[in-house]
Amino acid sequence: MKINIPESDQERIVIVGGGFAGLTLARELKKQDYQVVLIDKNNYHQFQPLFYQVAMAGLEPSSIVFPFRKAFQGEKNIFIRVTEVERVDTAKKQLHTPLGLCNYDYLVLAIGADTNFFGNEEIARKALPMKSVSEALSLRNRILTDFEIALSVTDYERRQQLIDIVIVGGGPTGVEVAGALAEMKRYVLPKDYPQLPTDEIDIHLVEGADRLLLGMSDEAAGKAQEFLEGLDVKVRLNTMVTGFDGEVATLSDGSQIPAHKLIWAAGVTGNKMPGLPQEALAKGNRLAVDRFNRVAGTERIFAIGDIAYMEEEDYPKGHPQVAQAAMQHAKNLGKNFKRLAKGTSMQPFAYRDLGSMATIGRNRAVADLPGFKFQGAFAWLIWLFVHLFQILGVKNKVFIFINWVWNYLTYDQSLRLIIRPKEGPIKAAKD
């Protein structure tokens, strides 16, 4: 059975994955002389930099995701399919999906990366990752549910276990989650749970290296740690989490932290695409690509974004796995497809670092921009506007802006809701 997409005289480009890389490429290919098929397992694009705000009840999922069909309304050469790709058959130039086979003339893998548990099965089973809006929502439900349960627990140790949280990984995600939790502890929880000793909530941030924010400057890292400690986050450097059974986290120095929740933001690994040759695989399960994003050992297959491993003079270990690299890959490849169609030669990719930022809380952020580093309230304001500007959809921008102003003025988030669709009917939908 073939996937049901109209026959066309145009060559078909199939993009797998609608994250920053895949979405940007599809937008570049609008109106180009190709038939474009965008495949994603969700019907929406997710704005990953704000997942932590969904997890912390500051924003609704709907504000940070955008339906693909709406993004491409009226684009006659773009076809969206919500499904998963099981494998690629490079010889037949075909993808296998539950909806049927999908032929391609060009294949672009923008399949991104997922949480890396470094092979620790127990942690993978018990820890809470935050690599999708669904996972962020689950984390929110979990935190709120545990507070509700804690209310009825009279045993001191057991109650502490329910309200304490361990965050693993001192990158931007870990730092932002820790900061947001610390603010929730300070401003929201005492009002919601007067019966709980909310000042006794311990927030642990555990990082294996000797500093936070490894991708950023020493100044940024130092200031981030100062901000976090000012908010009572217990930062532990040079420490790794070696085990977590759902009740107690074990650290590399042998010590233990009793905690019911462990948020894992300690690293990523490339998502898998069965059917590719062995030589395509690079470090971190990424796909080795040349300067034109062509996957090693394949024909007419490209990889862009977090999954792509491209060595450049200044980046001998590949580009950082961040949104701006993904979007730059996609833009260059989009232009190269235009060149291919015209019969001119493709241009190699060159990464341009636009800097990076992380926010810790109200008026507290750190920013490394090219040639200029700053921390504090101004960085925080810049952070807000950069993210507001990047999010897709005018209504999303409006809603996020109102939410932020609201939360800022009231010291409150009003989205502390444990909502989930009934499981019955959803399962039935998959019958």
Next chain:
Amino acid sequence: MKINIPESDQERIVIVGGGFAGLTLARELKKQDYQVVLIDKNNYHQFQPLFYQVAMAGLEPSSIVFPFRKAFQGEKNIFIRVTEVERVDTAKKQLHTPLGLCNYDYLVLAIGADTNFFGNEEIARKALPMKSVSEALSLRNRILTDFEIALSVTDYERRQQLIDIVIVGGGPTGVEVAGALAEMKRYVLPKDYPQLPTDEIDIHLVEGADRLLLGMSDEAAGKAQEFLEGLDVKVRLNTMVTGFDGEVATLSDGSQIPAHKLIWAAGVTGNKMPGLPQEALAKGNRLAVDRFNRVAGTERIFAIGDIAYMEEEDYPKGHPQVAQAAMQHAKNLGKNFKRLAKGTSMQPFAYRDLGSMATIGRNRAVADLPGFKFQGAFAWLIWLFVHLFQILGVKNKVFIFINWVWNYLTYDQSLRLIIRPKEGPIKAAKD
């Protein structure tokens, strides 16, 4: 084990259920000389009149629900517990819950009503109800998922089955869902699914009586039907759905409608509370109460809202199971508790009908207000403002207002997102 609530010299009123009745009563009891425990299985109040807009991707769940803890922040005599009541022990004046036993001096049952499938197990298993925000969200996910699947189906009959919808029950819910679906079919789906024959989507509204909106006037019913038929909804009166296996709906006239989705809004039945005496039970599984909302055959137990069956001179079959009756019960009972505390005598309840409304779509609503009936654009505007005014929370009002203006101007709903929390971590929370 006892539920963990501080001892108090005040008498304890336990309210079970935080719908319109329970929430209104708890608000009446703020600052009164009682200790109040509000028990609900969710941590939020749900605004039922707008469930259909969540189902139709017009509003987000978070806009129409409100966290109890936020509603009662700073109220020292109100305690909220998120749990389910398993049964009542009237002799010991205790409730059994998974969090432990909960004593009461006064018990108020505001447990509402749930979908009534009239004993048809197959329909109960396969049909889609809409009595909670979770069910509304599931319905939305189901509709959108079926459209995605339909894209890959080339067989005409099978595809129709996926996109056609049967709605059972011509009350306000059925009428409002049918109208919203018809507008989605007309304005949204053709843009999102150019590959699907969206004009061939059949929307069936099946009602057992000889007219729609039984609780309203003939004029309202007639105009509602006219509006619906103008939007191509197939209205079938004097017809009942006798079976639905998930693929085909069977009607009382023997005819069949192949459809993968059947929305059931054909009636309600009171939620059960084990432990009450037999004589407390009235028609429709409601609880028989006197004019003071005291449950028959019990002591110090009250029932308010949809679950309460109170006969009045003008209402020999009990009050309509609507929000305004629930809120009026609650307000009267709240005042009676104040009188009890003062040692004065309680006042009997008297229902005051403030009229009813239903909306069919843009500029189309019907309204029966006391002494004055009207239909069309003005009724629609009134409907919007009445609902906006009633919804809890200023931010909710702002967000709903922006959404409505947005949808009105763009002929679009941008919330067509199939989002659900990951199942794994949520299950773990219940371990």
